[in-house]
Amino acid sequence: MIKNLFLYIFIILFSFLELFSQSNVKNIDEKDIDSTITKIMHEWKVPGLSIAIVKNDSVVLIKGYGYRDINKKLPVNNQTLFGIASCTKAFTCTALGILVDRNKLNFNKLVKEIIPEFKLSDDYATNHITVRDLVTHQSGLPRHDRLWYMSPLNRYELMQRMQYLEMNKDLHQIYQYNNLMYVVAGIVIEKIENTTWEDFVRKNILIPLEMKNTYLSINDLIKNENHALPYGEIFGKVDTLPYCNLDAAGPCGSINSCAEDMAKWLVMNMNSGKFKNLAIINENTLKEIHSPQILSSKTIDYDELYYSLYGMGWGINKYRNNLLYSHSGSIDGYASLVTFMPKEKLGIVILTNLEGNTIHRTIAYYIYDKYLGLEPINWNERARERDQKNKISEENSLKKDDSLKVKNTKPSHNLSSYVGEYQNPAYGKVSVKLENGRLRLYYNNYFYTLEHYHYDVFIANKPDWQDRKKIKFEMDKTGEITTLLIPFEPLVNDIIFKKLNVAK
Numbered sequence: 001m002i003k004n005l006f007l008y009i010f011i012i013l014f015s016f017l018e019l020f021s022q023s024n025v026k027n028i029d030e031k032d033i034d035s036t037i038t039k040i041m042h043e044w045k046v047p048g049l050s051i052a053i054v055k056n057d058s059v060v061l062i063k064g065y066g067y068r069d070i071n072k073k074l075p076v077n078n079q080t081l082f083g084i085a086s087c088t089k090a091f092t093c094t095a096l097g098i099l100v101d102r103n104k105l106n107f108n109k110l111v112k113e114i115i116p117e118f119k120l121s122d123d124y125a126t127n128h129i130t131v132r133d134l135v136t137h138q139s140g141l142p143r144h145d146r147l148w149y150m151s152p153l154n155r156y157e158l159m160q161r162m163q164y165l166e167m168n169k170d171l172h173q174i175y176q177y178n179n180l181m182y183v184v185a186g187i188v189i190e191k192i193e194n195t196t197w198e199d200f201v202r203k204n205i206l207i208p209l210e211m212k213n214t215y216l217s218i219n220d221l222i223k224n225e226n227h228a229l230p231y232g233e234i235f236g237k238v239d240t241l242p243y244c245n246l247d248a249a250g251p252c253g254s255i256n257s258c259a260e261d262m263a264k265w266l267v268m269n270m271n272s273g274k275f276k277n278l279a280i281i282n283e284n285t286l287k288e289i290h291s292p293q294i295l296s297s298k299t300i301d302y303d304e305l306y307y308s309l310y311g312m313g314w315g316i317n318k319y320r321n322n323l324l325y326s327h328s329g330s331i332d333g334y335a336s337l338v339t340f341m342p343k344e345k346l347g348i349v350i351l352t353n354l355e356g357n358t359i360h361r362t363i364a365y366y367i368y369d370k371y372l373g374l375e376p377i378n379w380n381e382r383a384r385e386r387d388q389k390n391k392i393s394e395e396n397s398l399k400k401d402d403s404l405k406v407k408n409t410k411p412s413h414n415l416s417s418y419v420g421e422y423q424n425p426a427y428g429k430v431s432v433k434l435e436n437g438r439l440r441l442y443y444n445n446y447f448y449t450l451e452h453y454h455y456d457v458f459i460a461n462k463p464d465w466q467d468r469k470k471i472k473f474e475m476d477k478t479g480e481i482t483t484l485l486i487p488f489e490p491l492v493n494d495i496i497f498k499k500l501n502v503a504k
Contacts, residue, residue, distance in 0.1 A: 028053065028061055028371065037065055037363055040380055045238045046354045048076040048228050052263035053367065054340075054347040057271055059263045068228035068353065070238070078260045079213050081227035082351035083244075084336045085329025088255040090269075090289075090313035091201055092185055093135050097285040097312075098204050104192050107132040107288065107312075114188050119163040125171040126163075131188055133171065134181040135312045136293040140169040142176055142491040147427055148183065148249040150445040155190075155197075155248050158183050164426035166492040175296040175310060176491075179252040186251030197251050209268060209275050211261040218245050221256040228353035230333015235463070241355065244332035253331060259349055262338065266347035269325075270340050290325060290342070292316050304365075304377060319365065320374060326364075330356060339364050346371060358383060394466075401470075406454040413456075413481060415439055418473055422484045422497035430484065430497055441471070460486070476502075 041049055048066040052059055064076030099105035108130050111118050120126045125140050133139055144165050148158055162180060169176060186197035193200050198216040206214050213224075221227045222243060232241045246254035257265075264275060269290075273281040281289075289312040296315065297308035309316040314325045319341075326339035333353060337360035340347030348367055350360035362379040369376040411418070415434055423429050431442040432450075439450035441460055448460035448469070456473040472494070474483040482502050485494035 028367075030061060032370065033061065033367065034063075034065075036366055040359050040362060041066055043380070044354075044357055044359050044383075045233060046352050046357055046359055047231050047238060048080070048353045049359075050076050050078065050080055050082065050228075050259040050351045051363070052078075052259040052266070052349045054263050054266045054270065054349075056345045057267045062259050062263060064259070068226070070229075070231070076228060077226070079226055079258045080351075081213065081215070081221050081224055081256050081258050082336060082353055083218070083221070083230070083253075083329070083331050083334035084255050084257050084262070084338070084351065085253045085331040085334060086179075087327050087329040087336050087338045088251065088253045089135070089182055090327055090338070091205060091255060091265075092182055092189075092197070092251040093289050093313035094205060094281055094286075095189055095197070095201050096131060096135070096185065097281050097289050099189065099192055100285050101282045105131065105188070111184065111188065114191050115159075115184070118159065118184065120167065121163055121165060122167050122171070125167065129171055131185065132293065132312070134185045134188070136310055137175050137177050137181070137296070138172050138294050139178055139181050140167045140171045140173060140176070141165060141178055141180065142168050142489055143178055143180075144426075144489045145179060146443070146488040148180060148252075150244065151248055152444065153248055153428075155183055155187060155250070158248055159187060161426045161428075164424075166489070168491045175294045179249060182252035183249050189251075205280065208278055208280050209261075209264045211257065211264055214255065214257040214261045216250060216254055216256075217247050218243050218254070218256065219247075227256070228334070228351075230355065231353050232333060232355045238354065241333040246331065253329060257351075259351060262349040262351070263347075266338065266340055266349060270342060270345045270347055288312070290314060290316075302382070319368060320372070322368070322372065328358075328360065335360060337361060337364055341368070344372070409454040411452060411456055412475065412479075417481050420481075421500045423500055424495055424497045427488060427495055427497070429500075430486070432484070 037049065047070050048068050050064045053061040062078050064078060064080055066076055068074050068076045068080050096105060100107060111129050111131060111134060112127055120141065122140060129139055147161060189197050189200050201216060215221055230241045230243060231238050268275045268280050272283040273279055273286040291311055292309040293312060294310050295307065296310040300306060304320045306318045314327055317324050322341050323343055324341055326337060329336040333355050335352050335355060335357050337350045348364045350363055352360060362383050365379045366376055418439060419432050419434050421429050421431050433440050441448045441450055448462050450458040450460055453459050453470060458471050460469045460471045469487050472485045473481050476482045480502060482499050484497040486497065488495045
């Protein structure tokens with residue numbers, strides 16, 4: 001099965017490699033880029049943006065736009081810090097590659113041989129998953145992001161909880177993006193080197209690349225005065241968001257950096273692992289990291305793109321017949337993109353401080369079009385159409401919810417009967433409290449307001465996140481509320497939380 005999968009991937013890759021063309025890269029028109037970026041930022045309400053464009057080993061444009069702080073009118077510049085979120089994953093894979101270079105690791109080594117205490121709910125996956133599988137999203141475990149998001153647990157505690165998470169696929173069956181497996185990849189580094197993931201990345205990647213303004217914790221970003229505040233659009237208005245601490249899940253997304261430093265990262269990736277004649281990682285190892293490992297999408301959304309593949313911490317595609325590597329990142333208040341065309345040695349990094357926005361791809365494709373001397377595609381118009389379709393889909397989903405609601409029902413108990421702490425072996429505790437006559441559900445460092453839907457089903461609503469879930473309370477034979485079911489992971493059964501201190 002695995003051999004057939006890789007043969008399939010090879011055939012797909014080979015079929016479109018023949019289409020690649022050596023385009024004649026043009027000089028940049030900075031005024032044109034300025035006006036395009038400014039217009040798109042204004043339309044999508046993005047407060048600040050920093051961009052670097054790299055050709056070969058030279059930065060041909062680096063610039064800041066808009067504000068890192070709207071109220072104080074503080075402008076973004078080349079060294080303004082942003083969270084790069086999942087663009088961190090490529091750093092973790094490079095760190096693993098450095099260990100491969102030193103003969104301390106093999107990408108095909110079993111995780112269990114490095115971390116004996118590692119365990120998933122499926123025994124076969126536990127005993128056969130490799131380091132390569134961790135970073136190529138084929139573990140069989142769906143995202144379960146609510147486990148790590150704003151969690152008070154440390155990295156090892158998160159890993160210990162994974163054995164209780166429900167899996168929905170077999171190992172190697174399908175591509176499923178998963179942040180938790182990158183947490184384990186970070187622990188692999190820590191086990192081998194007897195140090196932290198942070199220290200290893202800092203010593204072996206950041207310092208050699210002279211990335212002096214790059215940090216591995218949100219706490220260090222906050223201390224730096226020149227950082228972009230995190231923003232989100234809430235009820236149509238852009239406002240600041242709380243900082244999101246990703247320390248426990250660091251290897252999947254905790255790096256904070258600036259355009260100036262990220263340009264150096266691009267140089268290394270486009271120049272066979274070298275920076276200023278210093279080899280950060282072996283050329284062949286980097287090729288392996290950049291090579292297709294799994295098919296990540298079986299659909300083609302636009303004619304200019306192709307089927308999506310995934311390497312190790314990098315998405316692989318083609319854009320208008322040019323091989324393209326990229327990875328985006330999104331976390332509370334920040335959205336980023338790192339992308340490059342290896343044949344052209346042309347790379348772009350775009351950092352923004354508005355969560356969930358996708359203007360970075362719109363801008364990157366426009367720049368690629370201009371550089372390659374191609375007629376620009378109106379990606380911004382396509383983004384508008386996609387956004388409108390998403391809004392209609394959300395409205396239809398709400399209407400469907402409303403149509404399924406059984407009218408004129410009420411909870412089976414007084415609201416105070418639902419109050420208490422509920423526990424799940426993986427997700428830990430949730431608390432239900434009665435405040436000002438309304439129920440609230442608290443989990444980790446955030447809460448949902450509960451609105452009665454019908455019977456013992458409530459809508460857990462967090463409108464500022466556009467997060468809405470149907471939760472259900474259940475009772476035992478005596479009529480006492482004992483169980484709470486929450487769809488924290490939509491690809492598996494509702495997560496079951498048992499009420500603590502239930503009378504026997």
